[in-house]
Amino acid sequence: MSHPSVTTPIKTVPRDTSRSFWKLMYQVSLVGAVTHLLFAGLFYWLGATTMAWVNLGSVTLFTISYGCLKTRRNLLASILIVSEILIHAALAVRSIGWDSGFHYYLLVMVPVVVISTMRHRSYKYLLxxxxxxxxxxxxHTVRNTAPLHVLSSETLSWLRGFNTSVTFSLLFYLSSLYLKLVIKAEKKLRIQATTDPLTQLLNRRSFLELADYELTQRKRHLAPLAFVLADIDHFKSINDQHGHAVGDAVLKAVSQVLSQALREQDSVARWGGEEFLILMPNATLEAASMVAERLREKVSAVEVVVDAQTIKVSMTFGVSSHRLEEPVDGPVNRADSALYQGKARGRNQVVAEAH
Known part of the structure; x- marks a missing residue:
């Protein structure tokens, strides 16, 4: 099914944001380990063996921090990562000199600190x-101080360019990764806010917003609009005899049949309990009744097997057509009345409202 996007206000869930941040920290630890491994080889090539060993130590710290993140010791991992970046940048600048550009890596700390999930904002400011x-x-102290390892101006220029490129690459990569994680978390929240968690169909709130949109379109184009209210027959008996787990299985099976058998432009929602409401744009009362009959036949073929016992399922459908200038409640109430007529007549049938 396809339908216009529905904008539903959602609340920010700290847990999802936190999860996105710690996924980012996984990447920080991995990228940090790989980067410092490359620097270990670079420093060894430049003859700065002390810094080469320091970088190997950094690789070890980032590896340990990754292990801490995997075992949910996030605070320890954060302390290791922050300490390594601050201390390593200071040592590298003192060892090779300010013109090497190793102080640029301190800038990478700023966005990571800002988007961190520290409970107290004051900690972000302090860090x-x-x-x-x-x-x-x-x-002030290193810029005009002779480095411990003197390199040629050409080598320093190349090293500074390399560090500039790596710093920008890290900032771009981490920002892009975090944006991707946030978008994924927001999409998950939006789905949770607009769908029923059991059946994965639209929930009542999102359905009503969609119905308001279709009513607006109907006023503009005067196209027919039908509503179908469906109810699983004897659902209470299914729950009482077999338990709620079996009842949930029946709801899922019926939901799947309804969503797959409807037209592409139609929308279906779990209206409440065992009731489902279907919105059918560009469908007359007669066309909607035919679709409802097809749905009834498909639902009647549903079998839920529990402990070698087969549970047959059936549904009763009430169909109504929207009348101009009336709110959503109008056709929904008439579909409900038609539905209960079908219940009174023996269930497992389609009843359309009287013209």
Missing amino acids: SCLVFVLYVVLD
Whole structure:
């Protein structure tokens, strides 16, 4: 089925945001380990063996932090990652010199701190200030200080360009990754807000918003619009005899049949309990009744097997047609009346409202 997008206000769920952030931290630890492994080889090639060993130590710390994240020791992992970045940047700048550009990696800390899931915002400010202070201190103390390992101006220029490129690449990669995680979390929240968790059909609220949209379209184009209210026959008996787990299985099976058998432009929602409401744009009362009859036949073929016992399912359908200028309640109430007429006549049938 396809239908216009429905904008439903949703509440921010901290748990999903937190999960997205820690997925980002997984990537930080992995990228950090790979990056410092490359730097270990680079420093060894430049003759700065001390920094080569420091980078191998950093690889070890990032590997440990990844393991901590996997075992949900997030605080320890965060401390290791933050400490490594701050200390390593300071040591690299002091060892190779300010012109090497290793202080750029401190900038990577800023967006990570800002999007972190720290409970107290003051901690973000403190950590951001710490990064800023370290950057300023390095600028004032190291810029005009001779490095421990003197490199040629050509090598420094190449190294600075390399660090600039890596810093921008890291910022772009981490920002893109976090955006992707947030969009995925928002999509999940939107689905949760607009669908019934058991049947995965539209819930009542999202259906009513969609119906309002279709009523607006009907006023504009004067196309017919039909409503079909369906109810599973003897559903209470199924729950009482076999338990709610079996009742849920019946609801899922019926939901699947309804969603697959409807026209592409139609929409179906779990209206409540064992009731389902179908919206059929561009369908007359007669056309909607024919579709409802087809649905009734398909539902009648549904069998739910429980403990070698087969449960047969049937549904009764009430069909109504929207009349201009009336709210959604009008056709829904008439479909409900037609439905109960069908119940009174013996169930497992389609009844259309009287013209």
